[in-house]
Amino acid sequence: MMTFLSAVDWxxxxxxxxxxxxxxxVPLTLGLGLIMSVIExxxxxxxxAFWRRAAQFWQRLFGINFAMGVATGIILEFEFGTNWSNYSWFVGDIxxxxxxxxxIVAFFMESTFVAVMYFGWEKVSRGFHLASTWLTWIGATISAWWILVANSWMQYPVGCAFNPDTMRHEMVSFWQVAFSPFAVDKFLHTVISAWVIGAVFVVAVSAWYLLKRREAEREMALKSLRIGAIVGLIASVGAAxxxxxSAxxxxxxxxxxxxxMEALYDGGNDVxxxxVxxxxxxEQPNYKEEHEAPLRLAVPNGLxxxxxxxxxxxxxxxxxxxxxxxxxxxxxxxSAQEKMARGRAAIQALADYRRAKNEGASEDEAAAYKQVLMDNFQYFGYGYIRDESELVPYIPVNFWAFRIMVGLGTLFILFFAYILFLNWKRRPTASGSVYPRWLLVAAIVLLPCAYICSESGWxxxxxxxxxxxxxxxxxxTxxxxxxxxxxxxxxxxxxLVLFTAMLVVEINIMLKQIKRGMKEVKSEK
Amino acid sequence: MPQESFWHKAFRLYYDGFRQMTLGRTLWLVIGVKLFVIFAILKVFFFPNFLKQNAGKGHEAEFVAGELVKRKAEAPPLRPELEDHSPFPSGPGVHERE
Structure with a gap:
């Protein structure tokens, strides 16, 4: 298999x-962080004191997830330096x-306030402790903001100018980069959908206690499940x-x-x-020959x-x-062909400009080459495209991942709404619980679905x-x-081996902690 | 009894906190192993800084420019409407020169 894939594929x-x-x-940190803060x-x-023990219980699970996630993102930065060095240089300070x-924010905010949250129950005032818990969550959310700003810039590059002398992009406007409309939307959608994962996690763990009829955790499970469902409903509607x-x-x-995403081969008005x-x-569909995907059911004018x-x-x-x-x-x-021609013109102009500078050609000549470069720079990347089919992303992944994300997102809205409806009705089932057994089982089944939904979005x-x-x-390329x-x-x-091992360790520690339940949570002094 | 300073209180917070950890000990062990693998093995043996190794300090721009120019796609035969965007009659434009 190795020989069939190129370096760029790997x-x-x-x-x-x-x-x-x-x-x-990351999403569990953001989602569970919000819910544990609400409970505290x-x-x-x-x-x-009940709420204190409930907050401590969820904070322990938050801690396990937090510890397992620490530094996994740093590996991405290693990959930039080794595998994506042209990109890393070209993108510059942006x-x-x-x-x-x-x-910096992650290190200072999180390391300070996480410590107060875990070590400070007996040592700082209730107000300061609460503030630390919220600031732990806010710190994690701000971290997510900056990562999403960087990602958004790649999708919608603004607030920058390319310098052909240094071969790097230079930031022209920090505010345009940090608050580009694309970044704002991406941040809101990503973070709010992370709250859904936190809510599904809390509901699933609580459902497990109720299914197991664990008396020690029953009150905590019932109240947490309700809070989880409220946060979950608000978040899943917000994510929609x-x-x-974002769309x-x-x-x-x-x-x-x-x-x-839509498998839309030929567009127009009233689309x-x-x-489905x-x-x-x-298989990549034959978009040049097919007018539209077969067996299509669609909402008129919806797109x-x-x-x-x-x-x-x-x-x-x-x-x-x-x-x-x-x-x-x-x-x-x-057209793609025009863009490809202009991209090649830009790359050629870059080569000529740098040659002119190195050979000590006149300023006017260098400036003229630079002008051609800048005139065509918006299509610079098209100069590397050999065939216009390279410009079409793999449609099946986009089409199905989008439907999985939207389908599961809709299911979560219904699921949380139904939990809250039962909660509001408060009519116990035969087992004495407000929630039927199937719903509790569904809550556990939906936990991996929440992750599938989130990863599908990415x-x-x-x-x-x-x-x-x-x-x-x-x-x-x-x-x-x-x-x-x-x-x-x-x-x-x-x-693959390392990550799988780490995931097994995390799930193992997490499950053990959930099984121990409230036992290890200290009573208030 | 003299009042404890802020720094002393902060020290006690961390000191007592670490001393009384239960689950935290396991988590710190996992974090420690993970950081060792990431920084002492992966970074050192598998993820060198490509530009530092291949371009040399101060020559990164030249190296990246060379890489980006040499990967340019070959031009297909030109269509008449795309013939020239150049400021020079025979200068740079869509007439690619290798």
Missing amino acids: ARAQFALTAIFHWLF TKYYRSGD FGAPLAIEG VTGDE YKVAQVQPMKLAA SLTG AWVNPF SLLATRSWHGYVPGVNDILKGYTREDGTREP LVAEFGRQPWTIQDMLPV ASVSDIGSSAVATTFWLF
Whole structure:
């Protein structure tokens, strides 16, 4: 298998593996952090020792997840330096600054307040302890902000200028980078969907105690389940709303990603939103010949509304984007061939500019080459594209991952709403519980589904932007280091073993702690 | 009894906290092993800084420029409407020169 895959394939696979593994821990930190803070707030307001023990219980599980997730993200930075060195240099401070801020904030905020949260129950006031718990969660959320800013810049590069002398991007506007509309939407959608994972986790653990009829944990489980369901319902509705806004932004700045998500080959006005269709998961469809995916069930005008906020809006399909099209405002989007030609012109101008500088040619000549470079720079990355089919992401992954994410997200809304409905009705079942047994079993089954939903979202975001590392500026084939595929393949398998072992350790410690329940949580002095 | 200073209190918080850990001991062991593997094995043996090794300090821009220029796609035969974006009659533009 090694010989069939190139270095860029292995580097991508390794990055995906690391990011997927890292993302198993981050959303639970963000989601469970919120719920444990809410529970401790109940303790602060009521002074009831029960809430203190409940908060301590969830904080222990938070601690296990936090400890397991520590430093897994650093491996991604190693990969940038080794596998993606052209990208790392080309991107310059744009990527480095948010990551540096993230590192500093994460280290100082989290290391300070996590310590107070765990060690400070008997040593600091209730108010200070509560503040520390919230600040632990806020610190983690701010960390996520900076990571998502860096990721968003790759998808929608703004606030920067390319310097052909240093071969790096330089930040022109910190605020444009930090608060680009794309980053804001991505942050809201990602963080709010992480709260859903936290809520599903709390509900699943609580359901397990109720299923096992553990008397010592019964009250904690019932009350936590209710809080989890409230947070979960708010978050899953919030994730749907922010997801809609994210899709709108994608339609504006990454239309090919939207076309791949929808398997939309030929666009137009009044475009319907695909519910389901048969897109072969193992094969890129023949988008040039097929008008649309077979067995398609769709909501009339739905995609036009989602992508343009107008029932009749124009949405380009894969073929339109390749051929070029005219937008609603009358401006023309060039064809793939035009962009590829301009990209090659930009790269040639870069070569000529640097040669002119090195050979001491006149300033005017160098300036003219630079002008050509800058005139065509928005299509720089297209100069590496050999065939326009490279510009089409792998449609099956985008299509199905998007449907899995939306389908499971909708299921979570119904699930949390039903729990709260039963809670509101308070009519006990035959077992004496408010919740039927099937619902408690479903709560546990839904826990891995929450992770699948979240990872599917990332698959859409990252597969959908292919072939780009930086949208329109640098494709993966130009970003990757000139290294042998066997070297990257070796570390890929090494990581797979390492990550699997770490995951087994974490799940083992977590399950043991859940089985111990409230026993190890200290009573108030 | 003299009042404890802030720094003394902070020290006691960490000192007592670490001393009384139960589950935390296991977690710190896992963190320690993980950090050792990441920084002492992976970083040292498997993840060298590619540019530092291949370009040398101060020559990174030249190296990356060379890499990015040499990977440029070959041009297909030109269509007439794309013929020239160049400021020079025979200068840089869409007429690729290798």
